[in-house]
Amino acid sequence: MSGKAKDNQVKIDQSQVELDSKIDELTQTNKRLKRKIFDLYTIFEISRHLNTVLKTDDLLDAIILTIIGQMGINGAAIFSRMIGDESNFILARHRGITLETEGDIVLRGxxxxxxxxxxxxxxxxxxxxxxxxxxxxxDIRILEMCECELVIPMSLKNEICGLLLVTSKISQTPFFEDDRDFLLILANQLAASVENANLFEREKTAFEELRKTQEQLIQSEKLAALGQLSARVAHEVNNPLGIIKNYLELMSIETGENDHPSEYVGIVSEEVDRIARIVRQLLDFYRPDSGEEVETNISAVLEETLLLVSMHLEKKGLTVEQDFQVEPAMIMASPEQMKQVFLNLIMNATDFTPAGGTITVTLESDGDDLLIQFRDTGPGIPEEDLPRVFEPFFTTRKGASGTGLGLAVCKGIVQKYNGTISALNHSEGGAVFVIRIPRIKRENNDE
Ligand SMILES: Nc1ncnc2c1ncn2[C@@H]1O[C@H](COP(=O)(O)OP(=O)(O)OP(=O)(O)O)[C@@H](O)[C@H]1O
Ligand SMILES: [Mg+2]
Incomplete structure (x- = not known):
């Protein structure tokens, strides 16, 4: 071969080598591109699926399972913003990780x-x-506890809304660049899905609250209508009742002491008294406005009420224990109406508590409020009745002995003075009624 031909051959060989390396490079790029397209397609499919899951819990489960499957990893965990304390992140879901602690695991925002x-x-x-x-x-100790190898931020509108933690791969190979790109894109898609689900749940809660408020409104309108009706009926019934009572008095004078008619008159008279009591309660229920609102020392009113019923309680074999921590305990209220509230509660406690029992009355201050509690050692209130005891006409007293208006009256009065009243059962048995009412702040109030 001539010198020139040799030179040409060398050039051809060099070009061939360059061409081969270019082809190699292109093949690699092509492979990477294919993997990227595959990854993006997978992400698209996963997001499409996850966007249809609207319950946050289900969504987090689906995300973790998908990531574990796609990446071939041992486990994963998701930290998301805490509901009610959005500044911190709570471990919301994990899988394939053994955690020793049972409580909430929180990363500080x-x-x-x-x-x-x-x-x-x-x-x-x-x-x-x-x-x-x-x-x-x-926080590093928390990551360690979660067996974390890689942390992927889940961000939305340039803000971290969660963290995705993944453990090592089952194959024990490291995370390559493509893996990281895949996880990063996926995490951002997931952030949008989680936000979506959270929004949906918040919307649902808001709707539920709105529905409850509407129900309460309807209930209070019904009560107002019932009150008006009751007051009218009560008023109409009151007059003939007075007349009946008068004639009964006359009849009892006319009839002899031991014959039957006298016994009947006695029974009728008792029943008329009962009707009169119901009518009075109905009128009170509709007119909690009556009674002048003045500065009232509630501890004095409590003392008076207890004194009033002390004989009755003694006769029933009940002991009263009182613990008043505030003196004076000033509120704006009608003392007469507050006495009526306390009487109703004490009478209930007395009637429902067997002889030998104790009624404990406590008065304490709690922030800007006063807390007044009546606790008895009776059978308590069945759980299913607890939400109903303040409803007008709700009674479990047998026969004709209860009107079921006592607690409804109490609630009306307490609410009028911006207070609340609630019923619960004590962990050691017995019913507890708790009144919370705003106190008048005075410089010389003892705490
Ligand atoms: N201390 C208590 N222990 C157990 N159950 C109670 C107690 N206080 C109230 N209850 C329950 O709440 C119901 C409603 O009480 P409420 O005072 O409104 O009506 P009542 O006592 O039945 O009748 P009245 O109108 O004569 O007071 C009672 O029938 C009873 O079931
Ligand atoms: Mg009662």
């Missing part, structure tokens, strides 16, 4: 870890890097 990750949200973080740069930080 203002902690070093979240600050570190917030500064650059578009990359993944190796546990090794985090534990080196944030050594000694509590």
């Amino acid at each position: 203002d902690g070093r870890l979240i600050k570190y990750i917030s500064s650059e949200q578009s990359r993944t973080y190796d546990f090794a890097e985090l534990s080196r740069d944030l050594s000694g930080c509590d």
